[in-house]
Amino acid sequence: MHVRFVALILWLASTAAFAVEPFHAPAVPSGNVEVRLHPTEGIVAGTQVLVTFGLPLPRGSLSAAQLSTVRVLRGGTEVPAHVAQLTPWRHRSNAAIDGASVRVARIQIVFPVGVAFPNSEAITVAWGAAPRTLDVPTLVDPRTAWHRVTSGTFVAADNVFEPDVYAVLPPDWLVRGALKSSRSLPFEGSNPEARDNPATIDAIGIWPAYQEAEHALKNNFYSVVNRDDPAVSAGNQCPYKTDREPWLYDRAATMFVLYFRSGYFTALREAVRAAQFYAGRVDAAGSFSLAPGDTKYSYNESLAYTYWTVGDDVTLSKIGAVVAAQTGFAHAWTAQRGFWTERHAAYKLLANVVAWEVLGGASRRDAVNQILADYRAHQDGAGGVIPTNRIDGGLYHFGSQHDGDWAAGSFGASSWMSVLLADAVVRAYATGEDLATAHFMRRLGNFLRASIVSTTDNGYDTGRALALPRYGMLLDGSDGQRNAADVEHALDVAGQLAWADYFARVAAQPDASLAPAIRSLYTTYDLGVNFWIRPTGPASGLPAFRVSPWRKWGWEHRTSDGIGFALRVGGGGGGGGGEIPIFVDNFE
Numbered sequence: 001m002h003v004r005f006v007a008l009i010l011w012l013a014s015t016a017a018f019a020v021e022p023f024h025a026p027a028v029p030s031g032n033v034e035v036r037l038h039p040t041e042g043i044v045a046g047t048q049v050l051v052t053f054g055l056p057l058p059r060g061s062l063s064a065a066q067l068s069t070v071r072v073l074r075g076g077t078e079v080p081a082h083v084a085q086l087t088p089w090r091h092r093s094n095a096a097i098d099g100a101s102v103r104v105a106r107i108q109i110v111f112p113v114g115v116a117f118p119n120s121e122a123i124t125v126a127w128g129a130a131p132r133t134l135d136v137p138t139l140v141d142p143r144t145a146w147h148r149v150t151s152g153t154f155v156a157a158d159n160v161f162e163p164d165v166y167a168v169l170p171p172d173w174l175v176r177g178a179l180k181s182s183r184s185l186p187f188e189g190s191n192p193e194a195r196d197n198p199a200t201i202d203a204i205g206i207w208p209a210y211q212e213a214e215h216a217l218k219n220n221f222y223s224v225v226n227r228d229d230p231a232v233s234a235g236n237q238c239p240y241k242t243d244r245e246p247w248l249y250d251r252a253a254t255m256f257v258l259y260f261r262s263g264y265f266t267a268l269r270e271a272v273r274a275a276q277f278y279a280g281r282v283d284a285a286g287s288f289s290l291a292p293g294d295t296k297y298s299y300n301e302s303l304a305y306t307y308w309t310v311g312d313d314v315t316l317s318k319i320g321a322v323v324a325a326q327t328g329f330a331h332a333w334t335a336q337r338g339f340w341t342e343r344h345a346a347y348k349l350l351a352n353v354v355a356w357e358v359l360g361g362a363s364r365r366d367a368v369n370q371i372l373a374d375y376r377a378h379q380d381g382a383g384g385v386i387p388t389n390r391i392d393g394g395l396y397h398f399g400s401q402h403d404g405d406w407a408a409g410s411f412g413a414s415s416w417m418s419v420l421l422a423d424a425v426v427r428a429y430a431t432g433e434d435l436a437t438a439h440f441m442r443r444l445g446n447f448l449r450a451s452i453v454s455t456t457d458n459g460y461d462t463g464r465a466l467a468l469p470r471y472g473m474l475l476d477g478s479d480g481q482r483n484a485a486d487v488e489h490a491l492d493v494a495g496q497l498a499w500a501d502y503f504a505r506v507a508a509q510p511d512a513s514l515a516p517a518i519r520s521l522y523t524t525y526d527l528g529v530n531f532w533i534r535p536t537g538p539a540s541g542l543p544a545f546r547v548s549p550w551r552k553w554g555w556e557h558r559t560s561d562g563i564g565f566a567l568r569v570g571g572g573g574g575g576g577g578g579e580i581p582i583f584v585d586n587f588e
Contacts, residue, residue, distance in 0.1 A: 089220020
């Protein structure tokens with residue numbers, strides 16, 4: 001056993017076991033944030049342009065009435081502005097919190113843009129002090145300052161529209177959880193917006209902390225929008241306009257995650273464009289036209305992010321439609337169900353949670369509460385139907401219900417599909433903050449940890465045994481289905497194990513076995529990133545930063561963004577607290 005690994009165990013044993021950062025960022029009743037305005041191509045410097053954007057606020061910062069103190073400043077001079085609540089902070093059980101403060105405020109200004117693309121300029125949004133003196137009472141339809149996209153990732157025939165000017169917020173503000181619902185950490189400051197040189201990145205075997213994941217999230221983004229290298233041939237580019245596969249796991253929402261953690265204009269722009277393309281192909285029944293009737297392609301997360309970042313109402317109707325699409329999946333498990341997977345369970349819960357956050361309403365609140373209760377009952381054994389001699393935490397079901405991915409009559413569960421469910425449950429916790437949900441996550445982490453095996457059959461040619469989360473594990477801990485390709489789920493499983501560690505501490509039942517499991521999976525992921533980089537690939541028409549299959553970018557990064565925050569210990573304010581050290585051995 002490595003000395004550093006022993007040190008990790010001793011550190012965990014000696015630290016304040018229950019220490020945990022608050023789930024919600026602390027309120028900011030007065031403050032200011034710099035917003036950078038990015039005009040798109042064709043906007044001439046000096047042109048008066050309508051600019052609309054959302055200002056996310058930590059819970060408890062401002063009431064709707066206190067929005068009168070929100071002021072937009074340019075060089076210290078107030079700019080006339082329309083400011084109104086877009087969405088309040090909702091709570092499913094605490095009436096004192098529910099609706100009491102603003103989650104996202106919509107701000108609209110008419111602004112003489114002083115620069116042209118690709119440049120940007122700064123304005124300041126301040127609140128909590130003097131009242132706004134230049135109030136604009138009436139909102140103008142934001143779409144009057146949008147244009148049809150005719151170049152880049154979409155062309156005119158795709159019928160995608162975007163704002164003339166984007167408002168970009170800094171990542172240290174965006175990661176406070178008002179948009180994603182859970183907190184994360186901003187990118188390390190030396191990570192540039194531009195795609196990295198693949199030869200340079202490939203030469204770095206091990207990155208400190210979580211920087212490997214941060215660079216991969218960014219670099220692989222350029223691959224999935226076909227900006228990896230000009231030499232990549234058409235046949236090797238991502239077919240996101242014609243093939244449903246790149247959209248699995250919510251392609252647009254993953255782009256928003258990149259924006260939230262980086263503050264990159266390019267990420268926001270492509271996220272909005274992708275969400276517009278997607279929303280335009282979601283029908284009134286919530287079905288995506290590239291995957292008609294397949295509800296694992298029906299999402300409303302990216303639609304909410306579009307509404308909140310650019311203040312556009314057009315996507316609102318589709319948010320409810322996605323909930324309707326998920327209604328047909330019978331989420332409450334019984335032995336008689338013909339089909340049941342954690343993935344479908346996850347997307348039903350996620351759709352309902354997002355709809356409740358944005359649209360509110362008692363029926364939506366009650367739906368979230370009922371779904372969570374049904375999943376707890378399933379985890380508890382479904383009223384005695386699932387045998388008691390099981391590894392605790394999994395939502396076990398028959399292989400016949402999971403497309404035969406393990407023996408038909410055997411009880412098993414999927415590691416990485418459970419990750420999708422965990423992500424939805426973490427989001428639900430934000431509006432409930434109940435101990436029952438914390439315990440659900442803690443116990444699910446026990447199952448995820450047990451799903452990990454160490455094997456040389458991992459596909460990475462390292463010659464070492466690496467941690468690998470099995471696709472399916474039976475309730476006694478034996479293999480349900482194990483594949484070398486499961487190694488590609490190391491990051492997403494590690495990300496939700498981090499939240500399991502967090503909620504174990506919330507529930508005052510810390511589990512010292514979780515941090516080593518997270519460490520081992522992240523080591524696997526760190527080594528695996530370099531396996532997929534080929535600096536000389538473009539000379540043969542291949543991407544340098546390979547993403548295979550295309551949906552992998554979403555499954556790896558949409559749900560793992562909170563890993564760094566979830567592992568921080570020490571309570572208190574907005575940025576304090578240490579971090580559980582996830583040491584990565586230097587294999588070189």
